Amino acid sequence: MSIHPSILECRSVGKVYSAQVRGAGTLGILRGFVRRQVREHVALANIDLAVAPGEIVGLIGANGAGKTTLVKCLTGIIPASSGRCELFGHDAFALTRADKRRLSLVMGQRSQLWWDIPAIDSFRLLREIYQVDAARFERRVREQAERLDVTDRLQVQLRQLSLGERMKMEIIGAFLHDPEVVFLDEPTIGLDLLSQETIRTFLREVNRERRTTVILTSHDMADIEETCDRLVILEAGRILFDGDLVGLRRRFVGRRAVEVHLEANSRPWSAELDGELERFGAVLVREAPRALTFEVDAEHCQPFIQHLFDLFQVRDLAVERQPLENLIREIFRTGELVEAS
Amino acid sequence: MSRARALAASLPEELHLLPYVAAYEWRKATAFRAGFVLNALLRGVPRPVVMTLVYLAMFRSTGAAEIRGYTFVDLVHFLVWTAAIQKCIPDWRSLDLAEQIFDGYVTKYLVMPVSYFTLLWGRFLQFTAVQLLAAAAFWCAGALVLHSWWPQPVSAVALAQAATLLALGTGCYLLTYFILNCLAFWLDVVWSLLNMFMFVAAFMSGMLVPVALMPRAVRGVLEVTFPYWTVNAPVELLLGRLGPADFRFGLAVLATSFVALHGLAFVTWRRGLRRYAGVGT
Structure with missing residues (x-):
């Protein structure tokens, strides 16, 4: 899918990790102690991807497919081993401060807020970091907390909140500075159905109202179906499918x-x-x-x-x-791989 | 060059953020009352108490009136000052960076428009402010209870000199812990290294035994290291055992160490980030 102008773009992006391999048993451990064996693992291979402003793109794939690695490359957390990742037209691994003010990242399994203090205290620091003026800050916290139904939980120590409430706080923190691009890595993992639905509704509304570009990775097809317009399926570090969700839903997800x-x-x-x-x-x-x-x-x-x-x-x-794994297997089986890229 | 210019351009922003980071760290530090009391108020107190008992046993068993010019009372005064100074020195628990690197929590800072060093110095600012108050309270409480027996600084100049060395020295300690924490990008034995460093640094700084009691060769080596000029030398300035020439030399040692450690910390952090994969690859 060739879309211009792109807010983010990957051109032939590859990422290789090195991992130590250790033999089993005492002998294997001793051998490994004397002579390290390193094996390279290809996390991403030849990824081409372009996302236009205002798109909501669902990134799915089984465990180890490369979803999180791709998000990390795109947000500049890790450098690509080959190719080029660009965000806002700049090398993603060398983003300027101004660029970083335009993006946000929510990791479902890693809290961005401090565990021991109320979320509102973390928001206040984020306000200073992202230079959000006081009136706008108050308004946005109030509005978003109301939408996500956590107004009365803002002053409670984060560790005392439920998983769903914590994720909602993460999302408030991520959208506080009105970012142009938001990456959400499995934001609904472990949440109850009601919390999942609230978060999906919130994402759709923010995208509609502010044209925020959303990159969402998930194992949950419901997240993708109910939130995204476009779907990218990753398998073993490669893009298996990149295209319109409506067509895919008609063919497979249906x-x-x-x-x-x-x-x-x-x-x-x-x-x-x-x-x-x-x-x-x-x-x-x-x-x-x-x-x-x-x-x-x-x-x-x-x-x-x-x-x-x-x-x-x-x-x-x-x-x-149909479970995600079946869907991927079905796409493999039918050979209908890349619709567009 | 462009990186240096970008750093210089961001400096006002980073300085603006410092008090907010310090305030945030203050809220974190006081989130739990028992933890705050234990970490902030009692920090540095048990060691001098134990060492006083050790010295008492030594003097009693040998019957000596003094050891290398130090009477028992001199040593207790030395320990009182080291206790006050130790309160202001960060220890390995002051940073949780290694843990954040291992668990992938450091990721969140990498997408923020803020230097991690600002967060580091913000934490240092909060820690130092609280610990200075705690050290002052400790000294005042002792002076109130023990009056003239309690050690007094020999002069206001000596106090200012000691405070200057301490301020630079604590920065060196923080940077050293930061560098050791950064090794978590490569190693999984950071806590062992931190523990080892803490023990060695306690020896080098004179927290265990005054450096003056050590052999000349050992003294010669320690006198060009930052732990010595952070703890032992300020205490000896306060006791009147060192003078202005020593202060100037110490200042040079600490300033050089600070600049070198800052450079090393920056390089370690940058290189580590290139290796960082986070969690959930």
Whole structure:
């Protein structure tokens, strides 16, 4: 996808980490003690990416796919081993102070705020660091705290807040200086559904109102589906897919996993029922004595479920989005890789 | 050159931030009352108490009236001043940088438009302000209880000279701890190194035994190191055992050490950042 002008851009970016390899057992440890073995790990390879102002880009991939490394390269935390990462038209690893005032980073697993004091105290220091004037600071803290429903928690020591409240405070801190680009690395990890939804709504609203560019990494497809317009799938350090989320959703994400638990007196699954699946484009993916899991397009999901009740004595039923891993496997399998880059 | 110019241009901003960082650090330091009392108020007190008992045992067992010109009372006075001075010296717990590097928390500072050194000096400012008050309170409390027996500075000039050396010396200590913390970019044995340094520095600074009691060769070496001029020399200035010429020499040693350590700290930090991968790669 070639978009100009870009607020951030990667050109043939690669990142290689060196990691020590140690043998197993006492002998392996002793060997490693005498002679270190270092193995290179390619975290990113030949990444080309351009993001326009105001876009919300979802960055997904399995563990170790290179999402966080890419975010770190783009924010200038680590240098790329090859290629060039640019943010605001400058080398990302040599950002000026003025550039840094235009960006923000939220790491879901690493608190940006100080653990032992209330969030409002950390916000006050951020206000000075980012040179936010007092009136604007007060207004933004109030507005954002109201939107995220944590107004009465601002004065509470961070360690005494729930995980969801802490993440909301992180987000308030990240948006305090009205950044042009915000990187969020798994912001909803471990949160309850309500907190996740509040954060997604907040991100969508801020993007709409201020045209803030958002780069969001997540393992949760719901984060991506409900927040992003564009999706980048990383696998083993390479871009597997970069394109419009609507198209992808139509092709892959629109699949649902339907898990059916049968009563003891229900008819069991048998091969002659295959024909019943074809009508709905469903596929049996897992079969246990009294539990069946099917995959079906979202649009056929409802009639398919109704038909399942006609076929079986259903004790329980669950419908889930297709897991991310299945999605990636499906994209691999079908060979529909790079839509655009 | 352009980096130096950028640093110079950002200096007013960084200086503006210093008091805010110090205030923030103050809120962190006082978040827990027990921790604050233990860390701020009792810092430096147990060691002189223990050493007084050790000296008492030595004098009693040998029957000596003095050791190399130091009577028991002189040594206790020496320990009182080292206790007050030690309160103002950062220790290895003053920085949590190594921990932040290991756990990936240092990441947050790297995207902020602020130098990590500003955060470092802001913390130092807060620490020094609190510890100076604690040291003054400690000295006043002793003077109130023990009156004329309690050691007094020989002159206001000696006090000013000692304070100057102490101010520069504590900066050297902080930079040394910073450099050792930065080794976490490469090593996973930083805490061992910090502990080793702390013990060696305690010896070099005269906190364990006055340097004057050590052999001449050892004294000669220690007298060109910053720990000696941070603790032992200021105490001897306050006791009237060193004079203005010594002060000038000490000032030169500390100023040189400070500049060299600052340069080393800057290089270590920059090089370390190039190795930094954070957590969650």
